[in-house]
């Protein structure tokens with residue numbers, strides 16, 4: 001039997017990208033209440049509590065959800081969107097009582113679960129949920145972009161003496177941080193089953209901590225973490241701006257380090273650039289061993305494709321290969337993150353099945369056409385800045401500068417809006433490319449332009465002309 005990816009895993013992955021891209025406020029207001037459910041005949045439906053929420057999601061996030069879903073679901077299942085009333089009307093009254101709920105993002109947190117380990121003995125190891133079995137060193141492909149981070153991760157997992165503390169692994173989204181963090185946890189548990197390994201995302205650190213505060217159970221929470229021989233916290237930038245969580249994290253870090261325990265963090269930037277994190281915590285992170293993972297080069301992308309193809313084939317029970325020109329096409333077109341690259345390959349295998357090895361380049365392109373809309377002509381933020389500055393008679397440097405006069409600020413906001421529409425970059429990523437601005441600034445720009453273009457016909461025309469020019 002091929003191994004199926006549970007729908008909740010796909011949704012969890014999509015949620016973590018959506019949370020980052022939409023921002024905490026929108027995600028919390030609209031998506032955190034939506035739940036993935038199974039309707040009639042096993043159809044998967046994202047169910048919102050109200051019709052208003054459904055409409056908001058359809059207008060503002062549905063296209064992106066569909067993309068993320070396709071990228072993360074190897075089975076290529078269809079996902080529908082309905083309000084609860086619609087869902088129950090169609091599925092019949094039994095649906096509300098049936099155990100059809102797969103998962104809602106608010107229910108994901110499972111403060112102390114110990115059921116995630118693969119076959120190797122667990123001993124005192126504890127994973128606070130969320131470890132994925134497929135993320136091991138064996139499935140990680142090494143190349144110049146990640147070899148240093150990989151070597152450090154192997155060293156941490158072997159419990160070698162003379163370790164650096166903390167270790168910080170950073171990369172832009174989708175280039176393998178979580179994969180390496182998981183691989184370290186699995187291997188550390190395997191090599192020293194009597195030691196305690198704790199892995200959790202910063203998001204889960206936050207939600208578990210908040211819940212512990214509400215339940216007056218912070219002592220148990222602290223003990224659970226401070227007892228770890230190896231603590232791994234993924235996506236630590238997420239605690240930025242959350243004062244008490246940062247403080248708790250800082251105390252956890254110092255307590256563990258004083259005791260000679262090992263701590264590893266992953267972040268989306270070098271620690272010195274995470275300005276939304278408290279200076280004290282930031283300086284502790286910067287003082288550790290900081291290793292970056294660079295975007296994968298073409299050879300690494302090809303290597304990853306071959307490895308994934310082999311794994312997918314084994315999961316589905318056939319020897320999967322693909323024509324070199326198909327793999328090269330994927331490696332050249334899906335360069336924004338390994339996640340997208342993998343999503344494209346998943347789509348081909350899900351659609352063609354055993355016939356994937358016979359797919360011609362034309363057929364592969366036809367299958368991937370919906371995914372290529374943004375990538376057809378790969379538009380970069382640099383292209384957008386050049387076109388926008390030219391259109392408004394400015395210099396590209398003006399868009400990146402600190403200058404705030406309206407004649408510059410408005411085109412800058414327009415360029416940010418275009419970056420959100422025409423690329424798959426996240427808000428933090430866009431912010432970074434506009435002179436290191438915060439993701440909230442980008443979000444504000446995107447909303448402001450949405451508002452303005454509804455009443456300002458000239459601006460709407462400018463944006464349309466720019467988008468047309470950029471799309472080519």
Ligand SMILES: Nc1ncnc2c1ncn2[C@@H]1O[C@H](COP(=O)(O)OP(=O)(O)OP(=O)(O)O)[C@@H](O)[C@H]1O
Nearest residue numbers: 139140141172173174175176177178179304338339
């Ligand atoms: N070098 C690699 N070898 C094999 N697979 C990889 C590699 N790099 C990334 N991947 C795959 O790409 C996908 C995205 O990687 P991962 O989730 O680790 O990224 P990330 O950097 O943690 O992203 P984010 O910042 O969005 O959390 C995963 O399925 C992972 O297995």
